[in-house]
Amino acid sequence: MDAFGSLIAGLGSALTPTNLMFVFLGVLIGTIVGVLPGLGPITAIALLIPLTFGLEPTSGLILLSGVYYGAMYGGSITSILIRTPGEVASAVTALDGHQMAKQGHAGPALATAAVGSFIGGTIAVIGLVFLSPVLVTVATSFGASEYTILLIGALALTTSLMSGSRLKAGISVLIGMSFGVVGLDPQNGVERWTGGAIELSDGIDIALVAMALFAVPEALRHLALGDRQPSPTMRVQRAWMNKEDLRRSAGPYARGSLVGFTAGVLPGLGPTLGSFASYSLERSIARGERRKLFGKGAIEGVAGPETANNAAVGGAMVPMLALAIPGSATTALLLFVYQMYGLQPGPQLFVNDGPLVWTIVASMLVGNAMLLALNMPMVRIFVTMLKVPPPLLYGGVLAFVMLGAYALTFSFYSLLLLVAIGLLGYVMHENNFPLTPAILAAVLLPMLELNLRRALLVSGGDWTTFISRPLSLILIIIIALGTTVPFIVKAIRSRYQTAAAEPTKIDTLR
Amino acid sequence: MKKIAFAALCLFVGLAATGCGGGNASATGSERNYPNGPIKMTVGGAPGSGFDLAMRTLTEVLGKNDIVDVPTPIDNRPGADGSLWASQMIDKYSGADDRLSVTSLVMMTNHARGKSEFNYDDVTMIAQLMTENFAVVAKADSVYRDLPSVLDAVVSDPASIPVGAASDDQMPFALLVEAAGGDASKINFVAYEGGGEQTAALLSGDIDVAIAGSSELLPLITSGELSALAVVGEERYEKLSDVPTTKELGYDVTIANWRGIYGPPNMPDYAVKYWQDAIKKAVETKDWRDAAERNQWVTSYRTGDDFDAFLKDTNQQVTDAFTKIEKG
């Protein structure tokens, strides 16, 4: 009850007018930068840090945390409406969200994402408050071997993202991986695929790859089509979720919260992996007609990932606050902000600065509720984005993407990379190469390489480390069962059905 | 449609070509009235990086205490730990008096590793702001209780003891192993980015020992999860006053990280002098001391011959360390 009491006290101070204003400002800025393609939470927080120099610690931290989870929701808006993810963790939402918009269901898709963000965010804060001590022990028992196994599992999941030609999806994965190779070797700093260009030695930012592969091809295509008015089907939009939508989303909300929170708590995974894993999970447990709907406007494919990426934000706060271990580049920046204010995250944080930290945690609860309240009426306004004449809309997208690329390094090199990868993305898109596997591969490969090499260095080159560490072995077994059991069940079921000589066609009829 | 687009392209290319001419060396004044225009503070790192924080704190202190009354806008040009911007400074702004930047030990390590062709003596080093000592850290319940036992283990069987270190933090450990009579090229270094990753690896048992800037792992050392075995240097670190230094333990390794302000090559003397004075005043203010306390900086203002000697000595240790690590 100790945590509960502190949380209530924190809630008390989070609800003072000043703090409420900073919560509001945070989620508002977050939503806006999330919406703008090219500006993700990390860029936004980095850019806001100088401005928060003069603020009180509480206000500054409330503001920046709000930006972080606000951006996670904001990213889904453009993903759904114009297939242009505002930030990487929302890329997977574009798959089904945009299809829904095309069928006139942009309102329900946005509403599903808003409700999912609220649920994911709230459950994560509750988890953060009550489970922190346990989770910290779990998170710190994960070593490089365990991460390697988890990432291989995640890579296996990507197969579920591949629709259409396996060969093309495979090539797409290879292209994505090759973006991850560019830069300095993470262990001994050898230059790889940089062509001697010092500008490439920091690697290619994943945010840039996401913009180039999603936003640029989509915008180029629409501009080249030269439509002056939006297509009529896009202009009629249902405004809100109905009962059926809500019923279908309930499961994904619950599972997405869990998957996302877990991905957030484990340092080294993070929101992007959380949302991709949730999508794959929803798709693999869907049955029959619902499964076929994935990629063609399944609401589950919006509900799951959008819940997961917000839950991951809360999850990532656990190791950051309790151990000063940031799980992603964005939390690393937040950690830096805490230190800038003279607060030292770590086991002593709650002891030394209890009231302040509880206020920030409570502000996340308030902020999530505010985000929902803010966005429910806004859904209608966002949908009007579809009524903007396409040349203006997509011209604006290209302008924002260029600005976003510039803000990553402030150099011409980023602009050049954006154009080059964007054109590559266009060619891939036109030839039916799925682009999502490329993004996921670009995210996963560097993480996998890093952890695999660490695991082997740590074990002195002994490959049995993956089965000799108990935790790692357990993970292998879980993943093996998870991937094989569905096939076995399917095989048994089909044999049983043939034996009964009466093949039920429920799956195909429904 | 085609015509308009073609015309537009011509316009773009034409304008771009005329616009490209700018950006050469410039001066905002002479000896008498310097500075009389904005001084561009360029940070070779992203907003929120260590470089960025040092530069922003400095400019804020300079402005707030009326030490410098011209604008000092900050520009972020991240890339290759600051080497990217250093090369621009050298190529484009030689002789200019209106540009400053911030650098650190990384400039020397990048040069020693061949990642950058420029070193500290290719630019005008103006003043040192601060130093940070390295610390060797183990998990609290580790079998290694002190630095000698760690070094003995590395000397006798390097493969068995993985050492966590960011790639730029490897050399003090390499020098320690050499001082203990071992072979630095055999050390089983595992690279981690920053104190957070190292903490995670120490706690999960992936590595037994890590080396990092002494402030980076401070929170978990204070709380007792990790223990500091030694601080690299001559004098004890204020916040870890019960931890012995390498010098006390009999290893002659004193290399420390540092941060300092530099200008372009051939920066005029009046500008160098001006900024040395301004920075001296800045680090003596209460605002700076507060910021240093918050960020766990050890302020150490050095200029002129003193700074030169420090840079020369440190660079020598860096070069030695990398020769030893790479000789394998």
Next chain:
Amino acid sequence: MKESEPPVALKNLLVVILLFVGYAVAFIPLGYVLSTAIFLGIIVTVIDRAKWKRNILFAIGFSAIVYLSFTQLLGVPLPAGVLGLPVGG
């Protein structure tokens, strides 16, 4: 995905791509406001020439508002270019 989408005329595509590349090249030397206004103005007019007044208004309004909000509110330095606009921050 693509099967349901109409085909793109190669000529139009090349024009759009050329403009996009030109925009990237001009972004820093010309500065944000000028390059963005020119890029948007042309690309929108190429598609819908009849509404040129709206297009000019959009191109100038967009680049000016974005420039001001980024440099002044967010403190993000954008290239000032040949117009010599003050860089915020």
